[in-house]
Amino acid sequence: MTQTTAKKILLNAFDMNCVGHINHGLWTHPRDQSHRFNELNYWTELAQTLEQGLFDGLFLADITGVYDVYQNGIxxxxxxxxxxxxxxxxxxxxxxxxxxQNLSFGVTVNLSYEQPYQFARRFASLDHLTQGRLGWNIVTGYLDSAERLIGQKGLKDHDARYDQAEEFLQLCYQYWEGSWENDALKKDKQQRVFTDPNKVHLINHQGQYYQSQGVFQVAPSVQRTPTLFQAGASPKGLQFATRHAECIFIGGDQPEKIRQQVN
Structure with a gap:
């Protein structure tokens, strides 16, 4: 008799810090409460409900910009x-x-409108506060309206956005993984030594898109690098996802199409 091995499914909720997310119009339902998305207890109640329901994570989508193509306006x-x-x-x-205590959080952030240092510092800080329950969904953007908001005329070339994303990730890895050694923190009150200076190292990056020199301000968090999500579907995007992501969004209407993506 053939013995089968049970497979584990990780169950994630999918939401966005807005009204209705992808269920447009559902906010009009009498029982829908998503109009309260700007109230903190709306989210803490949701998190507690998900944890009680044994969900593994809450994934939060996001966009920079607005949808302004339909009928040429908003x-x-x-x-x-x-x-x-x-x-x-x-x-x-x-x-x-x-x-x-157990619920994890995946957060979408568009790196095209971030500086690597400030982003890495923010996410390392959140990884500390969540005790390692943090993930980053890496996106490079797709809306011209976002570019206009930051003073640009339109989206950069698709492959150029991924080239920039590659350097962004490489610099973030240096901050998260390379600046502080695991045993740098001493917290020795008797000797008045909080950190061993010999175990903290300068970052010196001179790249095409970013330059950075100095010490990362955040000591190692639980994960150091947050769990990485990616949803690239183009050849360039799939290459990027394969190099970096631990969780990859895939889709298809037939098993064979899914098999090709997995392969």
Whole structure:
């Protein structure tokens, strides 16, 4: 008799710091409460409900920019609240972590509009506060409206965005993995030594897109590098995801198509 091995499924909720997320119009239902997305207890209650239901994680989508292509404007986007208004998802994480013990949090952040140092510092800080329950969904953007918001005319070339993303990741790895040794923190009150200076190292990066020199401000967190998600579907995106991501979004309407992506 052939013995089968049980497979483990990790169950994640999918939401966004806005009204309704992808269920546009559901906010009009009498029992829907997503109009309260700007209230902190809306999210802490959701986190507690998910943990009680044995969910493994809450994944938070996000976009930079607005949907303004349909009918050449944002009238319908505003009128029916199609991911507008929407708020920064990373602001929710520490509060939800406080009221849970096991629930993890995946956060979408578009690296095209971030500086690697500030981003790495923010996520290392959150990894400390969540005790290692943090993930980053890496995206490079797809909306021209986002580019106009930061003073640019339109999206960079697709492959150039991934080239920039590659350097962004390499620099973040230097911050998270390379600046502090595991035993750098001493916390020795008698000797007045909190950190051993010999175990903290300068980062010196001179790249095409980014330059950085100095010591990372955050001591090693539980994971150091947060769990990495990626959803690239193009050949360049799949290459990027294969190099970096621990969790990859795939899709297809037939098993054979899924098999090709996995291969």
């Amino acid at each position: 009238e319908l986007t505003l009128k029916e609240s199609i991911q507008l208004p929407s708020h920064d998802p990373s602001t929710l994480i520490s509060a939800m972590a406080l009221v849970t």
